[in-house]
Amino acid sequence: MxxxxxxxxxxxxxxxxxxxxxxxxxxxxxxxxxxxxxxxxxxxxxxxxxxxxxxxxxxxxxxxxxxxxxxxxxxxxxxxxxxxxxxxxxxxxxxxxxxxxxxxxxxxxxxxxxLPMIVQTRIRTHLQVQDLKTALKMHNQTLEERVAQRTAELLKMQDATIMAMGVMAELRDEETGLHLKRTQEYLRLLANTIAQHPRFSHELSAENIEWMAKSAPLHDIGKVGIPDAILHKPGKLSDEEFTIMKNHPTYGRNIILEVERVLGEDSKFLLYAREIAYGHQEKWDGSGYPQGLKGDEIPISARLMALADVYDALLSRRVYKPPFSHQMSVDIIKQGRNSHFDPDLVDAFLQVADQFEQIAIEYADPLDEVISDMQFAQNH
Known part of the structure; x- marks a missing residue:
């Protein structure tokens, strides 16, 4: 690797x-x-x-x-x-x-x-971009040299590299690769559920849904540009710290734009990766960031990711909160209909909420599984 x-x-x-x-x-x-x-x-x-x-x-x-x-x-x-x-x-x-x-x-x-922190962060971000460019160049050279005999194997390597790049950002935020897998599966399920809706059918082909799902693990790649002191802070962020944190979608977009520039060709995977990285913190009512986009101005890939990411965050343990129950998480997402989330996506989510819960159980973090077993034993 x-x-x-x-x-x-x-x-x-x-x-x-x-x-x-x-x-x-x-x-x-x-x-x-x-x-x-x-x-x-x-x-x-x-x-x-x-x-x-x-x-x-x-x-x-x-x-x-x-x-x-x-x-x-x-x-x-x-x-x-x-x-x-x-x-x-x-x-x-x-x-x-x-x-x-x-x-x-x-x-x-x-x-x-x-400002010292800004200088250090920008330098570190762009050096990491250079590393990413080098990795992709090497990967492309390998593809060109061996594509005839090892296409299937190389595609598996590509998926693993994408996941590893996502994990690189998530580990700095004390997340796990299972968070990436869960949100990827949530997005795929939600997109397939809504695919025949007249508002979305023109974009949500089976091929496009798969590209969106493949790019989902890169949604927080921009966190590589956020200082550790902010990512790992156990308490609430100050206004100044939150302002810095809100830069991570822009950093993510810039990283992927640089990769697109190096490759010099159109790629649906990179298009959706860029949309998701830049837009997953936007909200339906325009109160999100970094652009304050509203309604259909937000790419559908980013709207799907926003709901998937919030559901997983609600179910997950954080330093500032315990994990919420599935039903409480569903209720919170229902409350976000027409404000945080596209109302049609919320309606689709409610249709398959039980399947969301099954994905959460199947790919649960090991610590949460242990805690669930202890709670079960105490109750029985």
Whole structure:
């Protein structure tokens, strides 16, 4: 299995014409990464080509002679440096300025003044994206070389890789792979139940439902960008912490967008993975995040995932709550009809709620099984 976290120290190129900014970044990053420092664009281009090629570049936008946007364009035009992720450092906040940077090839922006937690999180996220790209490239090479004789085996490996990528995010949130399996099966069941409804039949073909189910384990992949102190906090998050947590759908979308860019071709699996990662926290009445989408603006794949994810969360043990009963969970989802959830999906859910419960039992976490057995013994 491809390792997403490398054992060696990554190399980061810092580019800024202001010594004070370089001093801050150096102090923040020197213990974790190997650093190269450039004070102007031409030196940055030279250092970017030196072996080992940098794993990531932090690039100031406003510099004399050659600004950061031009440096980025030249990096992307050079085959040696084209794949290095570039994060712009800027005091500008206009969307038009950011659009120019993204068109030049940047993967992200960090706004000044620099906040240590934001800098660390963005760097870690984009290095993990690079790991994911490497894993997918290796996987695609294997497919091309051996597809004729090992198609079935490779497809199983692909499914396992997808699940492993989902587990990577879930384990940081103290979840289990069984959560991914349960929500995958909930989504498949709910989609098949509603597939003939006039509102959904045009999209919910058997093939599309299977692609949605395959992509479901990646719904929280963006949590790789959330600091451990927030993910593992035993109590309620502060407003500031929750604001950071609400970034995980956007991080997930960005990770999958980067994979799509590398592959350079349309993929239903990646389309649905992106929709689900970005949209599963949206709500039918528009009160969700990150976009505040309302009603049919939310992709059907994300609406299916939202209900599946909430049902599983209600039944699951958390540091802040015990597991709810199946009936209590059903009642809560009924209360969310027309507010949190698409009303037609809730109606379909109620038709197969007993089957949801069977999935929850079949793929129960080991701790919950032990607790259920103890409760049964006490009652009998």
């Amino acid at each position: 491809v390792e997403f976290y490398q054992s060696y120290r990554r190399t980061i190129l810092l580019v800024d014409d202001t010594p004070a900014n370089l001093a801050v970044l150096n102090a923040l990053l020197k213990d974790q990464y190997k650093l190269r420092i450039a004070t102007h664009g031409r030196l940055a281009l030279e250092l970017a080509e030196r072996e080992p090629i940098p794993d990531l570049i932090l690039l100031d936008v406003m510099m004399p002679e050659m600004d950061g946007v031009e440096v980025c364009r030249r990096l992307k035009a050079n085959p040696i440096t084209a794949d290095i992720p570039v994060i712009f450092l800027t005091a500008k906040t206009q969307e038009s300025d950011e659009l120019i940077g993204f068109e030049a090839g940047a993967v992200d922006y960090i706004h000044k003044p620099l």
